[in-house]
Amino acid sequence: MSVVAIAPYEFTPRDVRENFPAPLLYIGWEDHLMFCAPFCLPLPPETPFGALSAAVLPGIYGYHPDFAKIDWAQAEWKKNGQPWTPDPAKSLAENGLVHKDAIRFRTPGLSGIKGSFS
Amino acid sequence: MDTRVASKKLGLKERYAAMTRGLGWETSYQPMDKVFPYDKYEGIKIHDWDKWQDPFRLTMDAYWKYQGEKEKKLYAVIEAFAQNNGQLGVADARYVNALKLFIQGVTPLEYYAHRGFAHVGRQFTGEGARVAAQMQSIDELRHYQTETHAISHYNKYFNGMHHSNHWFDRVWYLSVPKSFFEDACTGGPFEFLTAVSFSFEYVLTNLLFVPFMSGAAHNGDMSTVTFGFSAQSDESRHMTLGIECIKFLLEQDPDNVPIVQRWIDKWFWRGYRLLTLVAMMQDYMLPKRVMSWKEAWEMYAEENGGALFKDLARYGIREPAGWKQACEGKDHISHQAWNTFYNYNAAAPFHTWIPSDEEMAWLSEKYPTTFDKYYRPRLEFFREQQQAGNRFYNKTLPMLCTTCQIPMLFTEEGDASKICYRDSDYKAYKYHFCSDHCKSIFDHEPEKYVQSWLPVHQIYQGHCFPDGTDPTAEGFDPLMAVLKYYEMEVGRDNFDFEGSEDQKNFAMWKGEAPAQGEQK
Numbered sequence: 001m002s003v004v005a006i007a008p009y010e011f012t013p014r015d016v017r018e019n020f021p022a023p024l025l026y027i028g029w030e031d032h033l034m035f036c037a038p039f040c041l042p043l044p045p046e047t048p049f050g051a052l053s054a055a056v057l058p059g060i061y062g063y064h065p066d067f068a069k070i071d072w073a074q075a076e077w078k079k080n081g082q083p084w085t086p087d088p089a090k091s092l093a094e095n096g097l098v099h100k101d102a103i104r105f106r107t108p109g110l111s112g113i114k115g116s117f118s
Numbered sequence: 119m120d121t122r123v124a125s126k127k128l129g130l131k132e133r134y135a136a137m138t139r140g141l142g143w144e145t146s147y148q149p150m151d152k153v154f155p156y157d158k159y160e161g162i163k164i165h166d167w168d169k170w171q172d173p174f175r176l177t178m179d180a181y182w183k184y185q186g187e188k189e190k191k192l193y194a195v196i197e198a199f200a201q202n203n204g205q206l207g208v209a210d211a212r213y214v215n216a217l218k219l220f221i222q223g224v225t226p227l228e229y230y231a232h233r234g235f236a237h238v239g240r241q242f243t244g245e246g247a248r249v250a251a252q253m254q255s256i257d258e259l260r261h262y263q264t265e266t267h268a269i270s271h272y273n274k275y276f277n278g279m280h281h282s283n284h285w286f287d288r289v290w291y292l293s294v295p296k297s298f299f300e301d302a303c304t305g306g307p308f309e310f311l312t313a314v315s316f317s318f319e320y321v322l323t324n325l326l327f328v329p330f331m332s333g334a335a336h337n338g339d340m341s342t343v344t345f346g347f348s349a350q351s352d353e354s355r356h357m358t359l360g361i362e363c364i365k366f367l368l369e370q371d372p373d374n375v376p377i378v379q380r381w382i383d384k385w386f387w388r389g390y391r392l393l394t395l396v397a398m399m400q401d402y403m404l405p406k407r408v409m410s411w412k413e414a415w416e417m418y419a420e421e422n423g424g425a426l427f428k429d430l431a432r433y434g435i436r437e438p439a440g441w442k443q444a445c446e447g448k449d450h451i452s453h454q455a456w457n458t459f460y461n462y463n464a465a466a467p468f469h470t471w472i473p474s475d476e477e478m479a480w481l482s483e484k485y486p487t488t489f490d491k492y493y494r495p496r497l498e499f500f501r502e503q504q505q506a507g508n509r510f511y512n513k514t515l516p517m518l519c520t521t522c523q524i525p526m527l528f529t530e531e532g533d534a535s536k537i538c539y540r541d542s543d544y545k546a547y548k549y550h551f552c553s554d555h556c557k558s559i560f561d562h563e564p565e566k567y568v569q570s571w572l573p574v575h576q577i578y579q580g581h582c583f584p585d586g587t588d589p590t591a592e593g594f595d596p597l598m599a600v601l602k603y604y605e606m607e608v609g610r611d612n613f614d615f616e617g618s619e620d621q622k623n624f625a626m627w628k629g630e631a632p633a634q635g636e637q638k
Contacts, residue, residue, distance in 0.1 A: 003563045004306070006159045013547055013568035019579045026517040026550065028526075031535055034496045036458040037516040037525035038537065040574050060514040080541055080548070100548045102517065102539060117535035118496035 017099040025097060027052070028104035029061055031111045034118040038104065049095050050088030066110040076106040130175060137177035139168070142245035156241040160306035162378075163371035167244030170366055174355055181253055185260065188348050192264055195344040200271045209337040210405035211276070211624035212615055216333060217269055217342065218278040218468040219399055223295045224326070225265045226286040230299035231314060232258035238307035250359050251311075257352040268345040275627075276620050277610045278467045288582065288604050290573035291395075291459075291466060293523045297570065298392050302385070304566070309381050311363045317385035317438075320360030321426065323353060324418040325393055329400045329408065336406040368433040375434045380562070386438030387555040390447075391522040398455035401481065402473060410484035415448040440555040446531050449485055453493040454527045460500065461512035462525075464597065467606050469615035472501040492534050509614055513597055515574040520549045520567055521556035528552045544568065 003009045017023060020042050028038030039060055047056075053072045061067045077084045080102055086095045097103070112118040128136060145153050157164070198204075208214065232255050239251035273279040286292050302313040331346030367374045397411035409417075427437040438444075460470045473481065478497065481489045500510055516525035530536045540551040544564040551557040560567045576582050580589060583599040601608050610619050 003565045004160055006155060009565050011565060011569050013545075014570060015568075015572065015575050016547070020575075021578070021580075024575070024578065028517070028537055028539075030537075033454075033492075033529070033535070033537065034457070034499070034510075035512065036454065036461045037518075037527045038539075039514045040517045040578070041514070042578050063510060081539055100550070102541065102548075102550055104537075104539070111535075112495075113499045114495040116492055116495035118492070118499065 015100070020099070023092075023097070023099035025092065026100070026102035027057070027060075028102070029057075030104055030106040031117045032061070032064055032066065034064060034113060035061065038102065043092060045093035045097075046091045048089065048091055049086045053088075064112075066107070066112065069110060070107045074108055076108065077103060078105075079103050134172070134175040134177055137179070138172070138249040139245050141249070142243075150243060154241060154243045156307050157243050160308050160377065162308045162367060162374050164244070165370055167242075167246065169369065170244050170246035171362055172246050172250055173358055173362065176253065176355070178249070178253070181256075184351075185256075188351070189260075189264075192344055192348040193267070196268055196271070196341055199341040199344075204339075204341055205272055205275050206627055207338040207340075211620045212403065212405050212469070212471065213333075213337040213339065214272060214276045214620065215278070215468045215470075215615070216330070216337075216399050216403045217272055217339070218276075219395060219403070220330060220342075221265065221269045221279050221282045222285055222289070222467065223292055223395055224330075225262060225269070226283065226292075227295055227299055228258045228262035228265065230296075230303060232256075232262060234299070234303045234310055234314060237303065238310050241307045247363070254315075254352075254356055254359060257349075257356070261349055261352070264345055264348060268341045271341065275623070277607065277618075278469070278620075280607075280611075281467075281605050284605055285467060288573075289465075289467065289606075290462075293571060293573050294395070295392055297523050298388055301388065301566070308367065308377075311360075312367070312378060312381040313385040313388075315356065315360035316364045317382055318360075318389045319353070319356045320364075321386060321423055322389045322393060322419070323357065324422070325414055326396055327353060328418070329396055329411075329414060332408045333400065333404045336408050337404055364430070365433075368430075368435065372434070379435055382435065383439040383555070384559050384562070387440040387444070387553075387559065388522065390440065390444045391524060391552075391556070394451050394455045394524065397452035398459070401452035401484075402456040402470075407477075407480060410481075411452045412448040412484060415445070420445060439558070440553070443531050443553065443555065447528070449488040450492075450529060450534055453481075453485070453489065454529070457493070457496065458516075458525055458527050461510065462516070463614060464511045464513065464612055465601065465604075465606075467604070467611040469613065469618050469620065471615040472497050472504065488534060504614070504616070511613075515577060517550060518572050518574050519552035519556050520570050520572065521551055521559050523570065523572060524552060526550070526552050 015024075022042040022044045024040055025043050026038050026040050029035065041056065043056070053070075053075075058067070077086055079097070084103070144150060151158065235251045235255035235258060239248050239255055242248050242251065269279060286296060302310050305313065327346065327349075331343060334340075334342035334346065364378065367378050400408070400411045400414065424437075427435065456470065459466055463470045478489075478494060482494065485493075503510055518525055526537055526539065528538050530538045538553055540554060540557040542549050542551070542557055542561055542564070547568075549560060549564075549567070551560060573582070577596070577600055582603050583589065583596075584602050587599050588594070589596065589599070598608070601612070606612060615621055
């Protein structure tokens, strides 16, 4: 469908890739909703996927007592809602991630503060 | 000399006819469609504008008289409140944060409503609708002013109220109410009325006004209560306009029904999402609680709204598409929203806190199936951390819904352990949403929402730093730069209530004031 308007109605999206220093990636940690929402981060496409768990996520999720217990080999990933198996040695771009993709991970056995999904 | 004609006093009905319907005419120098370019393009068919009913039959001259009288009373109370240091009478300084939310997020909407109604008051070809919209436009401007004046007294004593207009156009969470109204104002005039007069004023307004005004009454804030009374008669006129305009549209032509239904679906959901802020205020920000959000939702939405949509069924209108999900959300959204502001309190110009044990017991009682299971553990964890000197401040920007612009904090229907993610692809890009209904609003008008000014993305695009900021400089602190751009006073407007200047000042003022009874 499209906007009903009195004149042609077409605009450049405000969030095209060129407007950002790096593509945006959305990241969420399932069952840990103490962090109220998934995060949004501009990340260079050449970043190795493995750098997320090693360098990026500790800064944003490290406050949670479950974070130190994560076994990354067990983590289950989804990309835009679909099950997905990333290769940690390859870059974000080589793993097929583009501007504004949303990924999330589940850490089996860890279900937040006192099992409350917090 | 003209012959003097004995003036005949007009009855109420003739007077209304002369002062409203009598003010319009068919243009002859220019075609009507050129003079009124906006009242057909939305596809709404109006055959007879004279069928427009104005049950109040208010004319402009009477309007000025009534409003002037109300104004005098209101300003007398505001004056007395100031002279008696009424701010010291509030239950607890935490209460003032509800007022901050109001002046930051609600008052600017009155101004938007003023502009919106002024616009549609120019654009309809029917005089009855034009006059009603013009009066509401003036009401809204007056509400904007009286709210500002009523709250300005608090601004002398408390933080978080000094730059509310500046914040409205910049601060991340205020893009939620701002985008709501900009969406409405950029629709056509009939969509605007369906959005604001019907879906918001008629269906949802009690959920906005009653919690704030009865919250004020319970918490000793007589200034705000008086403002509420002063606005009440206007609100009932606005609500009547809302229901009358919907019935008028539906009665004029059966082709209008599907268009109006889609607008109701859209605007009910947008309004409901906006009210998340009120839900949070009601359950967490009032030291003396009135009723829970859940109770208010059941009373004002489920009971009243349910009856309304049964009544509209004869026109072929059903309840809004998101109704069931909105009802399910009553057990969750206040807790999820408070957690969000607790997370991002470094960047919000009001205070948050962990509820006391007593307050948590109240929440458990009001939310027996959800509070202890999902929300209490995180609050208790936060409290332990805070007491150990490790108060949680989330410093990484969140993912936002493209439509409602709220951080993606809402969970799946029936499963509060999972964030609800939805997305759509449109012309090479992906867009994300918090719910099926925000997604369907986007899918219907993607060209509109690809322009969303999403605060998080704007920060990453470098648009939310003060002029001359160099983000590549060594030691650049993006959060501090954003707060500077917001013109927030770091350490006074933001952070936890515990240890805040508001808390200290209020305790000091109360401590130094003579105890009641000693004055006599």
